[in-house]
Amino acid sequence: MSSTTDRIDIWVDCDPGIDDAVMLACVAASSDRLQLHGVSSVAGNLPSDVVTKNVLRLADFLGLPQVPLARGAVRPLVRPAQDAAAVHGAMGLGEVVLPVSTRALEPEPAVVAMQRAIAALPEGRRMTLVPTGPLTNIALLLRVYPQVADRIDRIVLMGGSTVGGNVTPYAEFNVWGDPEAAAMVLGSGLPIVMCGLDVTLKCGLTREQLRGLLEDENPRRAMLGRMLSFYTPVDAEWRYGVCVIHDAATILYLTNPELFSGVTCDIEVDCGDGRRGETRVVPGGDVLRLNDVDMAGFQEALLGQLARL
Numbered sequence: 001m002s003s004t005t006d007r008i009d010i011w012v013d014c015d016p017g018i019d020d021a022v023m024l025a026c027v028a029a030s031s032d033r034l035q036l037h038g039v040s041s042v043a044g045n046l047p048s049d050v051v052t053k054n055v056l057r058l059a060d061f062l063g064l065p066q067v068p069l070a071r072g073a074v075r076p077l078v079r080p081a082q083d084a085a086a087v088h089g090a091m092g093l094g095e096v097v098l099p100v101s102t103r104a105l106e107p108e109p110a111v112v113a114m115q116r117a118i119a120a121l122p123e124g125r126r127m128t129l130v131p132t133g134p135l136t137n138i139a140l141l142l143r144v145y146p147q148v149a150d151r152i153d154r155i156v157l158m159g160g161s162t163v164g165g166n167v168t169p170y171a172e173f174n175v176w177g178d179p180e181a182a183a184m185v186l187g188s189g190l191p192i193v194m195c196g197l198d199v200t201l202k203c204g205l206t207r208e209q210l211r212g213l214l215e216d217e218n219p220r221r222a223m224l225g226r227m228l229s230f231y232t233p234v235d236a237e238w239r240y241g242v243c244v245i246h247d248a249a250t251i252l253y254l255t256n257p258e259l260f261s262g263v264t265c266d267i268e269v270d271c272g273d274g275r276r277g278e279t280r281v282v283p284g285g286d287v288l289r290l291n292d293v294d295m296a297g298f299q300e301a302l303l304g305q306l307a308r309l
């Protein structure tokens with residue numbers, strides 16, 4: 001087991017969301033590898049009130065460490081908010097309603113809490129940001145506190161696609177939701193790992209593995225199984241024979257990078273209306289665009305993490 005000093009310092013920014021919930025479960029199960037410094041919410045899959053409540057409830061339910069939990073942006077930088085309730089259910093976690101949380105939100109908005117956590121890192125350590133919703137909070141952080149850039153190790157994000165979209169033929173949901181924010185983050189010059197649809201469509205569980213979760217005696221795993229059963233009818237996301245769990249790819253990349261492969265490039269984001277949110281490869285080297293994964297290895301690693309819940 002790694003010593004605490006080997007752990008990767010992370011801040012998670014998310015919009016739970018069923019796959020966000022599984023991603024948080026992976027964080028909870030990987031405390032030997034990842035040191036969580038906080039979790040923020042961003043309007044995306046559902047409005048801010050819903051995803052923020054889910055962050056609080058999931059933190060309790062999954063047994064996340066006692067870290068700052070903060071509310072982030074309530075809508076995209078420029079566009080009106082458009083949610084994905086049809087995919088995740090009106091309350092974001094399918095038909096699951098978790099118990100009311102005992103935890104409290106930070107009094108300040110997410111960018112303040114993030115900046116404070118980054119500034120508080122011991123000298124020589126740098127934060128890895130893990131956004132799995134629209135990039136609104138990360139763009140705001142970089143604009144409000146540009147000095148944090150020096151203390152950000154990298155941004156490992158779920159978003160984008162060069163293989164067609166899931167919300168339009170061109171665009172992936174998180175980038176489409178706030179393309180201006182995505183353009184700012186992807187163009188920031190910071191090292192970025194893009195876990196887009198290129199790879200996440202291969203990151204998931206088989207029907208049999210889902211059934212195993214659903215029937216598990218452990219209440220956390222069974223609950224995740226219930227959430228994922230709501231999610232499974234999204235047919236377009238079974239392209240590779242698995243129920244995709246997009247957001248978990250970020251954490252699995254951090255804990256098991258050997259499973260993934262990718263190419264370096266830069267990414268430009270279409271902020272027009274016609275192909276809004278399309279992410280296109282351009283020459284450069286700031287972005288590691290993941291494009292493949294050992295699917296069986298991913299499943300084994302993911303189930304191994306969930307087994308520790």
Ligand code: BDR
Pocket residue numbers: 017018019020045084087132133158166172173174246247
């Ligand atoms: C992304 O969109 C959301 O619905 C999921 O939570 C994931 O972050 C996939 O396109």
Ligand code: CA
Pocket residue numbers: 014015016017019020045132133247
């Ligand atoms: Ca998400």
